[in-house]
Amino acid sequence: MRVYVVRHGQTAWNVTGLLQGSSEVPLTALGHAQAVATAAVFGRIVGPGATVVASPLSRALHTAQAIATELGVDALEDDRLRERSYGEWEGITPEARLAGWPDEVRLWRAGGNPDVEGFEHHDSVRARMVGAIEDWADRVEGPLIVVSHGSSSRVGMQGLLGLSLQHRTLANLGNAAWSRLARRARGDWTLERHNVNPQTMRAAA
Template sequence: MDVYVVRHGQTEWNVKGLLQGSSDVELTEAGHAQAAATSAALAGILDSNTTVVTSPLVRARDTADAIARALGTGVEVDARLRERAYGAWEGITPEERESNWPEEVKAWRTYGSADVPGFEHHDIVRQRMVEAIEEWAERAQGPLLVVSHGSSARVGMQGLVGLPLDHRTLGNLGNAAWSRLTRRSRGDWTLERHNVTPETLGEKP
């Protein structure tokens, strides 16, 4: 089966370079436009037989709602698809992170994790993302489309295809971009396309 992992559209915090994590930040006007463009592109590939599941955070939910409307289907919500919690780093500027946590920022840039109060580490994010996607893939009668977030989606996909988590072996998804995976059985996954946008959809993998 085919599984599509979609990142939400742009938010104001994306524009400002702030980590959102568990903070509930709405889409910008540009983010809604991105979600609409992605919805139209995916409607040319998928149909109402697609199961759409989303993170409960509003930026993901609004993106999922736009896609589901275009496909003529409904939306399920799964809290396991939420973004990684960044704890004390959420909503502060990069300069504040550098000033107050210089060693932790260095570790984060090298390994993707940091010992910061409230920071959710790789193994926890991977576990919940993989569990959620595997379970929904078992239940889906057709293609599965998951709407999530930049960090949790990346770590989840690394977990599904067995890539190590000690560094960024997979690049981030852009806003309203998606990846397509194929699943033959539980634990047997292939990443077919990554970071696809409406503009790059027709390009060869």
């Protein structure tokens, strides 16, 4: 089967470089437009019987609802697909992060787990994301569309593919962009496309 992992559309915090994590940050007007454009693509490339499941955070859920509406289905929710919590780093500028936690920022940039109150470690994100995607893939027969977030999507896909979580083997998805994975059996995954959006599809046409 094929599984599409989709990142939500743009938010104001994406524009200003703030970590959102578990915070509720709505889509911008552009973010809504991105979601609609991505939904239109899925209306063309995904066959009938698709399942759409999303993080309950509104930026992901609203993106998923746009896709689900295009496909004539309901968007389902799974709390395991929410973004990683960044704890005390959420909502502060990159300069404030570096000023307050210089050693932890360097560790984080090197792929480590910073000792920051409320920060969810990589292995925790991997376990819940992989568990959620594998469970949904077991339950459905048609295409599966998973709408999540930048960090959780990347770490989840690294987990599915058996890649190291200590390095950024895969780049984060862009806003309203997606990756396509093929699943032959539980634990047996191949990455077929990465970081695709309507603009890159038009450029490749």
